[in-house]
Amino acid sequence: MIAENDFKPIPYGVADFDKFRESNYYYVDKTRYLVDLEKKGRYLFLIRPRRFGKSLFLGIMEAYYDIHLKDRFDDFFSGTDIHCSPTAEKNSYLVLMLNFSMVSPNMSEVERSFLHYIKKSVSGFVRKYGSRLDIDVKEAREELKAGKSASDVMITFLDYVSGKNHWPNCKEST
Numbered sequence: 001m002i003a004e005n006d007f008k009p010i011p012y013g014v015a016d017f018d019k020f021r022e023s024n025y026y027y028v029d030k031t032r033y034l035v036d037l038e039k040k041g042r043y044l045f046l047i048r049p050r051r052f053g054k055s056l057f058l059g060i061m062e063a064y065y066d067i068h069l070k071d072r073f074d075d076f077f078s079g080t081d082i083h084c085s086p087t088a089e090k091n092s093y094l095v096l097m098l099n100f101s102m103v104s105p106n107m108s109e110v111e112r113s114f115l116h117y118i119k120k121s122v123s124g125f126v127r128k129y130g131s132r133l134d135i136d137v138k139e140a141r142e143e144l145k146a147g148k149s150a151s152d153v154m155i156t157f158l159d160y161v162s163g164k165n166h167w168p169n170c171k172e173s174t
Contacts, residue, residue, distance in 0.1 A: 012051070015099070017059030021076055030057060031082035034064055038087055055099060066095040068128055094129045094161075096121065118150045122157040135160050 011025035020027070030053075037044060048054050063069055063076040070091035077083040082090075098121055104113035123141050130137035140160050147153035 011056070015055035015059055017056060017063045017076065020056065020059070029080045031060065031064070031077065031080040033057075034061065034082055035085075035087055037061075038089060055101065058097065058099070062095050062097050064090060065093045067091050067093060067132075068095075094125070094132065096125050115147075115150050115153070118153050119144060119147065122153060125157075126160065133161060 008024060008026040011020055011023075011027070014020050014023075014025060046054060046057070060076075063072070064082065069076070073086075073091060074083070077086075098117075100114075100117075103117050104110060106113075123144050126133065126135075126137055126140045126144065133140075143156055144153055147156055
């Protein structure tokens with residue numbers, strides 16, 4: 001007879017890959033699809049039904065491609081397909097992770113909530129990769145904080161990170 005505590009928990013609603021791996025949830029390894037995604041092209045649109053693991057898969061992608069998480073590769077991916085055969089793009093990018101489920105769905109709050117989320121996300125990116133960006137991090141974060149709209153914030157953000165060679169696998173367009 002199998003005892004109840006012999007089963008791994010099901011990760012219903014878990015999108016944080018770090019928490020997912022630490023908690024030893026039941027997992028169907030989908031890391032082999034990272035190789036396929038790299039072959040498919042640069043601009044992909046992933047759509048699946050609700051509760052189908054989209055956010056968790058994006059968390060997996062963040063852990064795999066984020067240069068800042070390079071030292072944790074074994075923690076995240078031991079026992080997976082990609083651990084045995086990593087690609088050349090493993091842990092080689094600066095990653096801006098956006099999870100729009102964090103934006104309030106209340107119509108009267110969407111614009112304010114979206115602006116707040118964008119400011120928080122790009123400010124976190126600047127803080128996380130500040131040493132790699134060759135910019136004044138404090139100045140950048142203050143300017144991003146002062147943005148009046150999400151488009152203003154993103155334009156400022158892109159101005160700070162564009163033109164620099166932070167993405168080793170990307171070629172500058174001419």
